[in-house]
Each structure stands twice: as C-alpha cells, then as structure tokens.
Amino acid sequence: MRKNRLILLILTIAMVVTIIGCSNQQGAGQNSSNNISALQDEQSQPASSTYPVTVTDVKERNVTLEKKPEKIVSLTPSNTEILFALGLGDSIVGVDKYSNYPEQANSIKKVGDFNGPNIELIAELKPDLVVAGGDIQEDAIKKLENLGIPVISSEAGGLEDLYKNIDVLGKATDTQQEAQELITKLKNNIQSIAQKVASLNKPKVYFNVDINGFYTAGKGTFISQLIEMAGGKNVADDVEGWPQYSVEKIIEKNPDIIITTEHAGTIDDIKKISALKNINAVKDGKIYSLDADIINRIGPRVDQALEGMAKVIHPEVFK
Amino acid sequence: MPINTKNRIAFGAYIIILLIILFISILFAISLGAADINMEDAFGILIKPVPFIGRIINANYDESYFSIIWDIRLPRVLLAAVVGMGLAAAGTSFQGLLRNPMADPYVLGVSSGASFGATLAIVSGLSSGFIGLAGSTVAAFMGAITTMAAVYTLGNAGKHSSMVTLLLAGIAISSFLSAIVSFIMVFNHDKLESIVLWTMGSFATASWSSLYLSFPIILIGSIILLTMAREMNALLMGDESAMHLGIDVSRVRKLLLIVGSIITAAAVSASGIIGFVGLIIPHVVRIFTGPDHRRLLPAASISGAIFMIISDTLARTLVAPIEIPVGIITSLVGGPFFLYLLVRNRKQAYKG
Numbered sequence A: 001m002r003k004n005r006l007i008l009l010i011l012t013i014a015m016v017v018t019i020i021g022c023s024n025q026q027g028a029g030q031n032s033s034n035n036i037s038a039l040q041d042e043q044s045q046p047a048s049s050t051y052p053v054t055v056t057d058v059k060e061r062n063v064t065l066e067k068k069p070e071k072i073v074s075l076t077p078s079n080t081e082i083l084f085a086l087g088l089g090d091s092i093v094g095v096d097k098y099s100n101y102p103e104q105a106n107s108i109k110k111v112g113d114f115n116g117p118n119i120e121l122i123a124e125l126k127p128d129l130v131v132a133g134g135d136i137q138e139d140a141i142k143k144l145e146n147l148g149i150p151v152i153s154s155e156a157g158g159l160e161d162l163y164k165n166i167d168v169l170g171k172a173t174d175t176q177q178e179a180q181e182l183i184t185k186l187k188n189n190i191q192s193i194a195q196k197v198a199s200l201n202k203p204k205v206y207f208n209v210d211i212n213g214f215y216t217a218g219k220g221t222f223i224s225q226l227i228e229m230a231g232g233k234n235v236a237d238d239v240e241g242w243p244q245y246s247v248e249k250i251i252e253k254n255p256d257i258i259i260t261t262e263h264a265g266t267i268d269d270i271k272k273i274s275a276l277k278n279i280n281a282v283k284d285g286k287i288y289s290l291d292a293d294i295i296n297r298i299g300p301r302v303d304q305a306l307e308g309m310a311k312v313i314h315p316e317v318f319k
Numbered sequence B: 001m002p003i004n005t006k007n008r009i010a011f012g013a014y015i016i017i018l019l020i021i022l023f024i025s026i027l028f029a030i031s032l033g034a035a036d037i038n039m040e041d042a043f044g045i046l047i048k049p050v051p052f053i054g055r056i057i058n059a060n061y062d063e064s065y066f067s068i069i070w071d072i073r074l075p076r077v078l079l080a081a082v083v084g085m086g087l088a089a090a091g092t093s094f095q096g097l098l099r100n101p102m103a104d105p106y107v108l109g110v111s112s113g114a115s116f117g118a119t120l121a122i123v124s125g126l127s128s129g130f131i132g133l134a135g136s137t138v139a140a141f142m143g144a145i146t147t148m149a150a151v152y153t154l155g156n157a158g159k160h161s162s163m164v165t166l167l168l169a170g171i172a173i174s175s176f177l178s179a180i181v182s183f184i185m186v187f188n189h190d191k192l193e194s195i196v197l198w199t200m201g202s203f204a205t206a207s208w209s210s211l212y213l214s215f216p217i218i219l220i221g222s223i224i225l226l227t228m229a230r231e232m233n234a235l236l237m238g239d240e241s242a243m244h245l246g247i248d249v250s251r252v253r254k255l256l257l258i259v260g261s262i263i264t265a266a267a268v269s270a271s272g273i274i275g276f277v278g279l280i281i282p283h284v285v286r287i288f289t290g291p292d293h294r295r296l297l298p299a300a301s302i303s304g305a306i307f308m309i310i311s312d313t314l315a316r317t318l319v320a321p322i323e324i325p326v327g328i329i330t331s332l333v334g335g336p337f338f339l340y341l342l343v344r345n346r347k348q349a350y351k352g
Helices: A002-028 A032-043 A077-085 A103-107 A119-124 A134-146 A159-172 A176-198 A222-229 A247-253 A267-272 A302-313 B005-031 B039-047 B063-097 B110-123 B135-155 B163-187 B189-200 B208-227 B229-236 B239-244 B249-271 B277-289 B293-317 B326-344
Strands: A053-056 A062-065 A072-074 A092-095 A129-132 A151-153 A204-210 A257-261 A287-290
Touching: A053 A159, A072 A077, A077 A092, A077 A103, A077 A129, A077 A159, A077 A176, A119 A134, A129 A134, A134 A151, A151 A159, A159 A176, A176 A222, A176 A302, A204 A222, A204 A247, A222 A302, A247 B063, A257 A267, A257 A302, A267 A287, A287 A302, B005 B039, B005 B063, B005 B277, B005 B293, B039 B063, B063 B208, B063 B229, B063 B249, B063 B277, B063 B293, B110 B135, B110 B163, B110 B189, B110 B249, B135 B163, B135 B208, B135 B249, B163 B189, B189 B326, B208 B229, B208 B249, B208 B293, B229 B239, B229 B249, B229 B293, B239 B249, B277 B293, B277 B326, B293 B326
Parallel strands: A072 A092, A072 A129, A129 A151, A204 A257, A257 A287
Antiparallel strands: A053 A062
16 A cells, blocks of 8 residues: 555656646747747657667668777768768768868768769778768669678769768767767757848849859759758759750849859859859859868758858848 | 863852852851840841941940850850861862872861860869960970871881871871870879860860960861872872872972871861861762862762851850760761761762
8 A cells, every 4th residue: 555655655756747847848849949849859869779680771681780989981981971971980980082071081081973982992891881872873782781891882863861861870880879869950050040031032043063164053963951940941852863054044034143163163264154154143253162172062061051052042040 | 080071160160169169167066055145136246346336236235145156155156167277178189199088187086185184284283374275275286296206207117108107107106195185184083084075075165365376277178288289199190100299209209297186286286186077078079079189079078067167156056065075076977977878879889
C-alpha cells in the first residue's frame, strides 16, 4: 500500500513537471525557430548507435558498419564539410582534391579528384568508411565495395537530401547528437532568412555559370532553388540543368541582378560584354560575385550560401 | 580549258542565284531567334537606322529589341557567314593543292593549335584579350598561327620536301597538341565542359568585336585564293605539267598553304572548331560546278556562308533558349545530305 502511494506520488510529480515543461515550450513557441528545435527534440532522442549498424543512404542503398568508423575517406567537398561539422575531422584520413574547407582539410591526404578517385590510394589507407558522391562516382563505389570497404553514397540534389545525408552520416558514425543539432541549426537559419524575404517583391536574377558562352543554372538546379528561397526569380527557369542560354533571351528578360562567381567570370568581364550593356543589372551596377565554394556546395554552409544570395537580392532587409 | 560564252552566262546566273540565296538567308536568320520578336518588327528594327530608307518605318521599338537585332543577331549572322565562307574556301584550296579529297582546312594541325591556345586561355582564366576580343579568341589565333609556322618549318626541313612530309608533320604536331590538350583537361576537370564545348564550335558569344579580327583576314584571304584559281587548276594536273605551264610550283603552294591556314586560324579562333563545312561544301559544290577552281572556289565560298548561316540559325532556334554547338548541326545536317548527293551522283562525286 505504501509502496503504491510512493509510485503514485512519483508519477504525479513527473506529470506536473512534464506539463510545465510543455507549456513552457508553447510559450516560447511564438518564436518559430524555437518551435522547430522543440519539434526536433521530441521527434528523436539522439541515442548512441549500437554497432553493427545498418543505414539507408540518400541513394536508397543499405550500408552496414561493423564498428564506429575511425578512418574515413571523403570524396566530395560537401561530405568533407559535413564530417568536420560532426566533429569527425580527426577521423578523416583521405579527401578529394577539391576538399578545401575547413582549413585542416587541406592537410589531409588527397586521394583523387571528383571524377576519378584513386582506388589504390584509398585502399592503401584502409578506411572503414568511404563517403562518396553519387552518380558520377558509381564505378569507384563498385570497386571499393568489391574490396570490402563500406561506402555511403550521397547525391544531394537539394535541402531534403542534405538533411537526410547528415542524418545518415550521424547514424553511421555515432554522432547523431551533432547531426541533429546541425540539421536544426541549418533549418532554423534557412527559415529565418526565407521569412525575411518571403513577402518582398521578387527581382529577376541571372546566375552566371560560365561567361564564355552564357552558361546558366536552369530550373531544378540547387542554385535555382537558392535564388527562389532568397526571394528572387531565376530568369532561366524556362530551361533545365546547366545549359548554354541564349544571350538574346537574357536581354529580353532583362534581369535586375546578375550573380557570378570568380572563375565563372568577374564583374568586369560581365560589364565589358557590349550586348548586355542595356540590361537593368548592368545599368544599375547590380552585378555581384559570390564565393563559389560556398554557393555551389550543398553542405553545412548552405545557410551561408542562402544568406549571401539573399543579401545581394534583398540588401534592404539585411543591414 | 577556256570557259565558253554560254557556260559563262550559265555560271554567272548560278553565282547570282547563290548570292540572292545568301542575302535571303541573312535576312531570315536575323528575323529568327530565341527572343519573341516577330518578323515584321525584326525587319523594321533592321531598316530603321539605315539612312533614307529608314524613314519609311514609323513604329517605335523597344531598346532591348534594338540591342538584340543590332548587337547580337546581326554580328552573329555575319560572323557565321564569314567563317563559313573562309572554311569552304580554305577547304577547297587544300583539296586541290594536296590533290586529296580527304583534305580539310584543319589538315595542317591549325585546329589543334587553336584548341591548344584556347584551352590555355580557358584554364588560366584569361577571359579578355585586346580590342574587345575574348581571351580564348586571341590565344586560339596565336596558337593556330604558331602551329602553322611550326608544321611548315618542320615539314620543309628536308631537302626533298614534298606535300607528304608536310602532311605528316601536320598530323604529328596535331596529335601531339591534342594530347597536351587532353592532358590539361585531366588536371582541370572543372573546366572540362568549357574546353569540350569550345572544340565543338559555337557562335553564341558573337559580337561586333568578334568580327574585327576574323572579317578582314578571311575576306582578304579568300580574295587572294580566288585570284589563284588558275594556278590551282594547273596544280591539279601534277607538278610537272604545272611547271611546264610556267608556274612556280613551290612558291604557289607555299602561298596557298599559308593563306588557307591563316583563314582557317581566323575562323577557328572566332568560333571554335566547326567540322564538316570545309570538307563537304567543296565536294557538294563540285558536283554542280565541276573541278574548275575559277568556278568552284567562288561558288564554294558563297555556299559555305549560306550553309553556316542556316546551321547556326538551327543551332540557336531548335531548342531555344538553349544553344546547341553549331558543329553538331553542321555534321548532323550535312552528313546525310552529302551522302544523298554522293549516292545520286555516284559517277561524278569526286573529280578534283
């Protein structure tokens, strides 16, 4: 009898605490960003992974890891950035040639470039996990798996893929806590930027991929998604992929803003093109150069990419 | 082989018809494009700034449409015409000179030299040259001229140099340079697409400044070739016969090779490597005119211009607003057409 009372008391206290906790969260929930983090906390209790663990990667492949990976090879810059963001920098033993962020990535052994990972160099490092980059590396993935090396493949086509990829890598490397925090942070930052520009008018934006031939980012590309989220309208949304765009169409659509990256063509290069001299962006001097490494990677700096984009499209709300 | 009066009139008519077709295709090409400008407006915009005649146009046009017609389409169509003309003229001359139906303007490695130059410019990010020319244009032109000089010097090194040594030197240097280009591509994956697309040829970036270098060079070069038609005819009969006709064979040959290669260099540097035109147009035209260079050369030059204008118009309108490299169109359209002519005229396909 006494014992039962004790249990009842404990249960009551527990209930009261929970109710207070919940109402507190609701109070704070007016702020949308907190709302999301609350949701995240409820959804998943980031536990530690128990090995062997099987994860399903972005490409819907099942990958089983016998133990927590201690030697990881990353074959794309965005995966390298994710691994570092999860605090796994010290476990990375090999990266591709283009992995240059964060700074420490430069001192890690290079095992090939984006199109051609060097299988021998990778095998020599005896990694217990390779993180590869989707379609383009399919051959390499097969060869590595034949060698018995587990490969997680990611082809982040957009934000959802990115979140999933971070989640998968978190589960695979026993860093679920960090992974959830990173996802929450990115979601919050992205939402707060998107909210700032949501109700504003949408200036027409032309994104320059290569000025030698007017290559641009069409519908369905991540760049195009970023432009829309940053409160702009991509003038090349009538084409898909990365085509060579008709220059007379650029003039006809008359973009208000041109965004370029350094190697695609400098601001001066664009100003010099006589055919473009009458479009709004050139007349008003609204040509901006953004950091290609941030803007082109769908990785943990994607919120910075969006912010950079939003700042040049809507400077009035970012002061 | 004197041309008799009746033939001369027929040939004159033929050339006039070709010129009319050329003129009409220029007008049509200017009126078509990715931007929504109807044909009437396009012609209005084209005529309006012309003194006197322009007064008949009362309508007012949007400034951007003016820009599209005058700064983009007109220079682009003219560049296509001039490049097509140059490639056809150079191809015709080389086929006669080397007595080889497989010869094309790129036979001496000029194109490899040009793509080597352009590749260097692309990977080093050299985007602007001088007088408003693109960096890749200037670099491609220099690469092409240097290659031509190298091929010529090395091919002429031996005492008993012949066309064969020259051709072999061209092939050797050409594959050497292609290998270097591939090598550079391996180390510059991010620029791979730009390089590959450059080699497919395109007029997408044409502007008035693209014409500064190519237009005078190709025009003057083609005129020089036209004046040498008689010598080319003589060379067709073999070196000895030509010498008996009082022709300084080695001097004529040297001149033809150099002029043809400079024309090609100017064409390639302005537009990238556009295949097929310089190889096939001479053969197609030869079916109609016969092998006499006095007729073949002018007819081939005009036909080359027409063919290139049509190909480029297709390249920019077929899947607009996406641009297709024009080299793909020239081969796609030209290949089957030539095969058709070949089968139809099996007996006289090559007599050059």
